[in-house]
Amino acid sequence: MTAVIETRGLTKAYGDVRALDGLDLSIPRGGIYGVLGPNGAGKSTLFRILLGLIRPTEGQATVLGGAVDAAGTLRRTGSMIETPRFPPFLTARQVLGWLARAQGVSPDAAEIGRWLDRVGLSSAADRRVRGFSVGMMQRLGVAAALLHRPDLVILDEPTSGMDPPGIQEMRALIRSLAADDGVTVVLASHQLLEVQRVCDRVAILNKGRLVREGAVSELTSVGERLRLQATPIARILDRLGPKGVLEGDAVLADIPRDEAPALIRALVEAGVDITEARWVGADLEGVFFTETGVARAPEPIQGVSHVG
Numbered sequence: 001m002t003a004v005i006e007t008r009g010l011t012k013a014y015g016d017v018r019a020l021d022g023l024d025l026s027i028p029r030g031g032i033y034g035v036l037g038p039n040g041a042g043k044s045t046l047f048r049i050l051l052g053l054i055r056p057t058e059g060q061a062t063v064l065g066g067a068v069d070a071a072g073t074l075r076r077t078g079s080m081i082e083t084p085r086f087p088p089f090l091t092a093r094q095v096l097g098w099l100a101r102a103q104g105v106s107p108d109a110a111e112i113g114r115w116l117d118r119v120g121l122s123s124a125a126d127r128r129v130r131g132f133s134v135g136m137m138q139r140l141g142v143a144a145a146l147l148h149r150p151d152l153v154i155l156d157e158p159t160s161g162m163d164p165p166g167i168q169e170m171r172a173l174i175r176s177l178a179a180d181d182g183v184t185v186v187l188a189s190h191q192l193l194e195v196q197r198v199c200d201r202v203a204i205l206n207k208g209r210l211v212r213e214g215a216v217s218e219l220t221s222v223g224e225r226l227r228l229q230a231t232p233i234a235r236i237l238d239r240l241g242p243k244g245v246l247e248g249d250a251v252l253a254d255i256p257r258d259e260a261p262a263l264i265r266a267l268v269e270a271g272v273d274i275t276e277a278r279w280v281g282a283d284l285e286g287v288f289f290t291e292t293g294v295a296r297a298p299e300p301i302q303g304v305s306h307v308g
């Protein structure tokens with residue numbers, strides 16, 4: 001597994017505060033990688049170091065196999081850190097032309113048009129950015145990060161301030177960057193469901209340290225249970241014995257995945273009508289709260305995934 005980002009003992013101290021505290025992290029090339037953590041965990045500090053904006057107090061980081069501030073590294077890396085700001089009197093199209101010139105890339109009109117289209121800003125391309133919403137600014141920021149065709153793009157909270165359709169479009173764009181353009185995407189987000197949907201792997205930071213790292217599918221496969229909605233429910237409980245728990249109008253079956261087909265077959269043969277069968281219980285949110293020790297706010301309606 002080739003790494004696009006490697007950190008060893010990476011530490012950043014601000015007086016007594018250790019924003020990063022001996023972080024060892026290896027982010028593989030290809031795919032979408034999420035960096036998670038509660039406020040103050042050190043996500044932005046990590047990104048700033050990786051982009052050469054600040055220097056670590058101790059430790060090392062390499063990006064795309066080179067020093068973070070090497071010209072070759074910077075040329076192959078794109079980024080959006082916090083909601084970007086652009087000259088308000090320029091249109092979106094002019095912003096990208098201006099940035100392309102600043103980056104020494106020839107501002108190809110067709111290429112700029114394509115990026116505006118990909119981030120869903122075609123219809124607003126010739127509007128001054130002064131009137132743009134936060135979500136529109138985020139999209140323009142993503143286009144700006146990609147204009148020079150980087151191999152790696154680092155996005156800090158790419159969907160903050162976006163409405164649900166905007167989030168959905170950003171998700172599709174991020175997926176297509178990884179799948180179609182071969183760009184490695186590293187993003188930080190507080191939207192755990194979104195991260196679960198879009199990322200291949202995640203690192204969870206807390207107080208500047210790595211507390212968990214792994215493939216999303218691995219992290220979320222621990223503790224899952226099969227949720228069955230069916231009638232008569234008593235027959236399922238009888239069959240499962242201690243492995244079955246009643247949860248509202250459904251049964252949660254604590255069985256491994258490979259036993260599910262046999263169980264469902266047996267239930268159908270026993271005359272049970274199954275209306276729904278799905279795996280629940282393990283979500284990234286649960287992993288996040290367990291690993292960071294941050295207290296979960298009480299929910300008015302207890303979700304299935306939080307039972308037990």
Ligand SMILES: Nc1ncnc2c1ncn2[C@@H]1O[C@H](COP(=O)(O)OP(=O)(O)OP(=O)(O)O)[C@@H](O)[C@H]1O
Pocket residue numbers: 014017018019020037038039040041042043044045046
């Ligand atoms: N320039 C700075 N001066 C002093 N302290 C700082 C500075 N930048 C960050 N910190 C502190 O370092 C810690 C990590 O901050 P950082 O912004 O990296 O966290 P984060 O995970 O990005 O948080 P958030 O989710 O709120 O964006 C925090 O305690 C923060 O207050």
